[in-house]
Amino acid sequence: MDIVIVKNYIEMSKVAAGLVRDCIREQEEPVLGLATGGTPIGLYQLLVRQYRAGLLSFKHMRTFNLDEYIGLDPAHSKSYHRYMQEHLFSHIDIPRDQTFLPDGMASNLEKECRHYEKLLKKFGPPDLQILGIGENGHIGFNEPGSDFNGHTHVISLADSTREANARYFQSLEEVPTHAITMGIKSILHSKKIVLLASGERKAAAVRRLLEGTPDPTFPASALSQHNDVVLIADEKAFGN
Numbered sequence: 001m002d003i004v005i006v007k008n009y010i011e012m013s014k015v016a017a018g019l020v021r022d023c024i025r026e027q028e029e030p031v032l033g034l035a036t037g038g039t040p041i042g043l044y045q046l047l048v049r050q051y052r053a054g055l056l057s058f059k060h061m062r063t064f065n066l067d068e069y070i071g072l073d074p075a076h077s078k079s080y081h082r083y084m085q086e087h088l089f090s091h092i093d094i095p096r097d098q099t100f101l102p103d104g105m106a107s108n109l110e111k112e113c114r115h116y117e118k119l120l121k122k123f124g125p126p127d128l129q130i131l132g133i134g135e136n137g138h139i140g141f142n143e144p145g146s147d148f149n150g151h152t153h154v155i156s157l158a159d160s161t162r163e164a165n166a167r168y169f170q171s172l173e174e175v176p177t178h179a180i181t182m183g184i185k186s187i188l189h190s191k192k193i194v195l196l197a198s199g200e201r202k203a204a205a206v207r208r209l210l211e212g213t214p215d216p217t218f219p220a221s222a223l224s225q226h227n228d229v230v231l232i233a234d235e236k237a238f239g240n
C-alpha cells in the first residue's frame with residue numbers, strides 16, 4: 001500500500017482529484033468507482049471545478065457507486081442517488097445512463113444485487129475505485145464479519161454505522177437498517193484503489209489498517225490483498 005500523508009482535508013481532496021484526473025485522461029472510456037459520505041465531497045467539488053474550467057470532460061466515463069440504503073427512494077434527500085446528483089452528476093457532462101447505483105427500492109433485492117454485479121462485469125471493473133473508511137473499518141457498507149469473497153449483497157447495518165451516519169439524518173430512527181453494497185471481492189476487482197481518510201475520528205481505523213493483517217472483523221484489512229492501493233490520509237487521521 002502506498003501511503004500519502006497530507007496536512008488536511010483540502011490537501012487530501014486535491015491529491016485524490018489529481019489521481020482521478022490522471023485516470024480520466026489516460027482512459028478512453030474510464031470507469032470510476034465512487035463512494036459517498038462526508039469524505040469524498042471535497043474531491044467531487046474539485047472535479048466539478050475542473051470541469052467548469054474546461055480542464056476535464058466526463059462524457060465517456062462510467063461510474064459505479066459502492067452502495068445505497070434500502071428503502072430510500074432515489075429522490076429522498078438522504079439517498080446516495082440524490083447525494084451523487086447533488087455533489088457531482090448534475091454539475092458535470094456525464095450522461096445519466098452511464099452512472100450506476102444499486103436500487104435500494106427494488107422489489108426483489110437479491111435479483112437487484114445479481115443485476116448490479118452483472119453490470120460491473122459488463123462495464124467494469126473500475127479503473128479507479130474511491131473508498132472512504134468507516135470508524136469500524138467498513139468499506140462500502142461491508143460491515144465487520146463480511147466475507148472477503150463477497151459480491152454485491154444486502155447487508156444489515158451495524159449499530160455503530162447507523163449511529164455514525166445519524167449525523168446526516170434528522171434522527172437515528174430515520175437511518176435505514178439495511179443497504180445494498182458491493183462486496184469486498186467486487187471492490188478488490190478494481191484496478192486501482194484510492195482510500196481516503198480525514199480527521200481524528202478515523203485515526204483508530206487507519207492505525208488498524210496499517211497493521212496490515214487480513215482480519216474479517218476489520219473489513220478494510222482486505223485491502224492488503226490488492227496490489228495497487230493508495231491511502232491518502234490527513235495528519236489527524238494518521239494520528240499526528
Ligand SMILES: O=P(O)(O)OC[C@H]1O[C@](O)(CO)[C@@H](O)[C@@H]1O
Binds near residue numbers: 036
Ligand atoms: O465519509 P464518512 O461520512 O465518514 O463515511 C465513511 C464511509 O462510510 C460510508 O458513508 C458508509 O457508511 C461510506 O460510503 C464511506 O466511505
